[in-house]
Amino acid sequence: MKNIIYNLETKVERTLNILKNNIMKIKFIPILIILFLLQACTLEKEEFNKITPENFYKTEKDARLAIAALYYNSITKVGTWSPGLFVQSINSVQIITDISAGDMMMCSYGAQPWDFLKNQEWTESNGYATNNFFHYYNHISNARLVANQIGQMTTVSEEMKEQLQAEAMAVGGWKAAILYDLYGPVPYPTDEMLANPGSLEYPERPSNEAFVEIIESLFAKKDKLPDTDFGNNFGRMNKGIANFILMRVYMLEAARTGDANFWKKAKTSAEAIIASGAYELQDNYSDVFKKSNQKNNEIVFATPSDYSFNVNMWHSESLPNNYPSELNRGAGSWGGYKMLWSFYDTYEANDQRLSTIAASYTTDGGLLIDRAHPNDDRHGVGDGAIPVKYDTDDTQVGNFQEHDFIAYRYAEVILAMAEILNEIGESATVSAPAISQITNDNQIVTSDGGTTAFSFVNAIRARSGLQPLQGLGQSQLRDAILRERGHEMYCEGVRRADLIRYQRMTNGGGYAKFNADPNKFLFPIPVGYINEYKGNLQQNPGY
Template sequence: MKNILKTLALGLGIMLVTTSCVDDLNTEPLNEQDINAANAFDTEEGYSQFLAKLYGSLTLTGQQGEYGKPEIPAEDEGTTSFLRMYWSAQEVSTDEAVTGWNDPGLSDYQEHTWSDNNGYLQLLYQRIFINIAYCNEFLRAVDNNIGEMDEDFKAEVTVYRAEAQLLRAMFYYFAMDLWGNVPFVLPEDGVGAFQPEMIQREALFDHIEAEILEALPNLKDPRQNVYARADKAVAWTLLAKMYLNAEVYRGENRYNDCIKYCDEIINSGQYNLIDNYRNLFLADNHQYRSEIIFPIAEDGNNTRNYGGMTFIIHAQVGGTMDADNDYGIPSGGWSGNRPSTSFVERSFEDVTGATDKRAIFHTSGQSSLEITDPFMFNQGYLTGKFKNVSSKGIKGKNGTFVDTDFPMFRLADIYLMYAEATLRGGAGDRGRALQYVNEIRSRAYEDASGNISDAELTLDFLLDERGRELYWECHRRTDLVRFGEFTDGKLVWDWKGGIQEGIPTASFRDIFPIPAFDLGLNPNLKQNPNY
């Protein structure tokens, strides 16, 4: 179904790298099926396999299917999946998700009580930095060997290198957004034990920007690469997101630049909103490349793990939901996550989906919309946004591990970023901004009945509209921080601050603490304020 997944299924075996003590990657494999830095680049095929490993690190956890040979030690290997851990940090800490699990560390997100010993934060931190290490290893190998390649393969590897450089920039972007100042390792630092220096957030912003701009000329044009691999549009999207948040990251207004790169995507002529919003989140959403700019690819046979989209779909299903027929997971739901009461009430006047089709909620069998006890999954409305069922009603090929791709970047977000950057003072066209917002809403309502007027196009409206359009797509925490509403703003939601009504929390929690384990290993690191 998806070419990249055939390569991901090889399960490349690369040894763990931490941020404070960079271990030698040049270790012989335990068996002939494992590939690592000692032999990965012995053949031309090895470069494409290692590149697939970089993409696979967005969701996969280990070297043999659903569990076994984990890259990061954990009691539950599924919690070492990047997408699972990133989703939890971006969603459970906001009004978009309330967890029904009392897992140590997870409810800290919900209550804004995390510390530098939080296990979930530690696993996310480790996953991001091991992924950076993989990218560094690939870039180092290419730079060391490209002079010996024939011209045709050199041209191909030059594209590979640009993709790896962009992925590395993307992982550093996540680190910058989540922690601010972080350890910094470059490919030229090599391998072997050492203690990286800490880079300040402003300097890291500049580095990421330079890396993306350097990679851009060698990336393929929009939609000209293999499905689920990066192209110029992915780079433009990442730049637009950085510039939209530049006042948070480095105290600088870059809204004009945000608009510039949104325009690059829009004016490429390669993207449009698909007709049916709900089809974006189904098992055959790989066919919607015209809207999904960058997916994290999943396949029930070839990317089996208990993180990624398998986690997102299973964790949303419980109560009287028909896990088998409606969601394509006969193995059953996990009764984990649902939206907060506040989010449902704030976002949708009609929760049935009869008017705004983005209201994808399950209310049957739920005792109330109010959540008086987060661990009672029969309280609150459930969401069925993601399914392991195709647009034709066909279940995914595996009853546990799903085929549904995660839409990391898509066009609707670009439209909303353009509108927000324009309202914040960027040199965009307000009429176009209104047009883009109403295109999104016309799709949602299936007619013009939900369209807004120019007077209704405000920043407060856009924050709500981003919630309606993009909920559970890993944007909410970053959005709320940018709007000043994540911690001590006027916006509260149930169980924020640890009480049902919700209370403002301290603003230092706009970024997470550097995990204590890394501080203990590396004296070059300094904890974020007030942790």
């Protein structure tokens, strides 16, 4: 619009010049008309392409649009085929952290960066995808700025302002929690620094204890968030998501510090989710990931699929190019993600979750591909079993399937509850789901629906057609819960954090790759940010 106005002014000026140059020749036009034209064509410039406090945040819709923008750079581009691309997505965190755990997943695309990631060979100057998420620290400030601007609005009720501010701050808390898990504390500007972005001030990294308090402060108004909504607000912050994020943070801190008070805080958060009554386990594990069952009540948080900006490319990324065409591959499949055979072999033979993992398949040409006849590392099963996870999408467009990409699930809350209760030796104030399931050999297994650690872990096992655990000591049950978490939530981004947390619990006594170098518990801060802060941002130990 600005350009249109300038062009119009230019044309008017040219017209007036022509009239002025020929005015003596056009003697029959009164001078008065010329003067009128000169006055009438004077235009004032008005800019329509800037958002300022004077023209925005005037209505509730304005505020909601600003909040929606906070989500945009976190859920877009679910595809993760290269660690260097599509890194905005929260789902990229899932696959990168599961591969970096070292014992569960790999990618068959090639040695660099994927094998380096699996083998934990990243360094300060060679991030190998570990450097992709540090930019979230800017997102925290963006969320705070939006919340502050909403606080200055005079056109909405105080109740609505509090709800909108709670959502904006919760998005910031979500990013802060992700960063704390991956990098430890990150710089956190004061309110004065945010109000004066032109001043060159570099906030230092807070302590772990201070940063956990910061995360808690960002969720201080979580009770003002809406209840769980599986309708129009699906995929936006609500009480369940806020409590889920805090539950994870408190479990991390409990293991890091040995402070039982954090286990109790985690217990409170988990119990709030269960007591809400908003969530339930689906009848079968595979039901959770079916396109026909999207927005099911086991989902705590998912990024909604939308071909215009948020696409799920799981099948294209994971399936070999000779996988049977009944799973619509659209533009083809790239044979990427694999579950390591060493991890696959930890499943019990009759575990119904194995139905979502392909250990063998028959090509359209009738060729059987299995461990004895792997065909190829990438386009076969040489590197491992294939994590199919999601079901067929008959309407898939090219590489893009229409499944929502699931980030957080109620099953994790149930297993977290088992872990928490086992660590503090308490019972819950809420009951575990009472599950009855027919096993693969037509037996019936059940869970008791009680309030003990066994009640919660056995709910997950029963849903998978497995016999309940019983008679285990604390250390044995701890190991069983870790194994159950891996089997239940493969490719959902929990394995790295689980191994770190459990190693701390066992005093470094034995969980896979993280034993070699405790400094790998945190990713390195990208060198570019260290340079930008001119010495005011300290690198993580060991880099």
